[in-house]
Amino acid sequence: MSRFIIQRCAESLLVLAVMSFVIYGLIGLMPGDPIDIMVSSDPNLTPADGARLRALYGLDQPIAVRYWRWLTAALSGDLGYSRLHARPVLEILLPRLGNTLVLMGLSFALALAIALPAGIVAAVRPRSALDNLINIIAFAGISVPPFWLAILLIMLFAVTLGWLPAGGMGEAGGGLASRIEHLILPLVALTLATVGGILRFVRAAMMEALRQDFIRTARAKGVSRARVVLGHALRNAMIPVATILALNFGALFSGALITETLFGWLGMGKTIFDAIMGNDYNLALVGLLFATATTLLANLAADMAYAWLDPRISYR
């Protein structure tokens, strides 16, 4: 077991290292590098000055050299400055990582609280009217464009009804109450965008579990229906569900990017998007690496959960 954990951790670190190089390379391929922006915004600078600046900052070096320099600096704690915010990258990212985790964590809990009971009810009576209804709602959830759903929510609750703010993080000095008020719509939007997929996983896993022979045995032995469903079947259905949920962390992150961007919620997704759009290379690079690292961590957790939940599996 411990050997398995060490091996998976090593694998994840390797993927992270490869991704850091890939992302570093990609960021360098984006339009408008800092020197170009500097030269074009200052009429006193000639292209020759640009070339000199490039040599000064080592930007004329091959990509492997530049990457190595960045990596050694990053590993010693220097992740660079953000161009847009004129502050160290970490100072900007850490509070925003917190904001994202609040949004994603609450949304995940809410989605589970809806999907688990609904998925179980649907799986217990397949093809019943209730199952069909739940199934159609789940299909609607996975088919709706998340950004459009967010716009509809803003239209209804912020514009027409005026109940909730259309976006932002809270009034200045509004405290926790204002923060919560601003959280409701993004939370609902993100949850609606993710709950359908989770619901379909739960339903499929429950149906598969209820089809097993030991369920029939348990029923034949006189175990009550509720106990069979909630005890025997659910326990077994949770194994694939837990794995898929953790593997879906990347998708949740993608959903959070859309939600945060639309509602002006200052999380990682919005920060990454704004950084890419605003040619803020250092911020985009580190933000993307943070996102990749958290997703890999969630996948690692999925593997552990799998081994822990299912005693039949041993990784030696």
Added chain:
Amino acid sequence: MSGGPTDRLAAETAYATGPALSVKAILWRRFLEHRLALASLFVLLALALAVIAAPLVEALLGLDANLVDLFSRFQPPSAAHPLGTDEIGRDLLLRLLYGGRVSLLVGLATALFAALIGTALGLLAGYYGGPVDAVLMRLVDGVIALPLLPLLIVLAAVDLGKLGLPEALAGSENISLYRIVGLIVLVGWTTVARLVRGATLTMRTREFVRAAEGLGAGAPRIMLVHILPNVVSPIIVATTLSVGNIILLESVLSFLGLGIQPPIPSWGNMLTNAQELIWSAPHLAIYPGLLIFVTVIAFNFLGDGLQDALDPRAIHQKK
């Protein structure tokens, strides 16, 4: 998986209803039972006809889809403009039809390319096993494990000129189209690859494959002639379901300004300004999103219906 889906199917049906129907007829009959899938098929056919007929509608209305007319911005629906006009005076109905062409084409083409690549790689990994399989499956795991949207945004923002693409191609009007297809194929091949690899693994040890090997058939022939026809149903289901996801992804990227670039309309980029328009012209923010929603849910229902029809296990769920 003992016995292929088809012979098991035939046996079950023969037992239930008598031996009158061919396998194809049974599949078709099962598909018809899924009423939502059937309705979705009609909706999609109607949509396809409508977008194909876009130039006809354009001629009938006597309008130009790309004509900017700042004197007739935000017009309500009228005889001249059945759905009104957008923020720079273009006819909304025509924009929706031409946008639908792009969104549907991108969805179908991308799904097809992704399925082709996924099938090829899945066959190779499943048939050869060993290091080929290990490398390809690690790659699949790697792609699935990444936060896709942020990475796609970076990829979409990359300056193609810096990649050394010829100026004529990098600067061409349709480049955003090719680019989005390429980007989504890059991440979209994994589902089919994984399914095909799994199915190939179980097929590889079957007697008819062994027999073909014994008769001296080469690896390409075994993969394409003997294995591929037997793994076709999961490919069809997964590809149908992926069309919906691809249309969603395209719409998100186009909405963010990184997918299909104006003046080419797509349902996604028609919504780019929607957040400002909800105050002035809410209907402009509603129609394109509604069409994306209807199309995607129709492809999902269609995929679900095909799965029910093609997957023998679905029978047990019904009874």
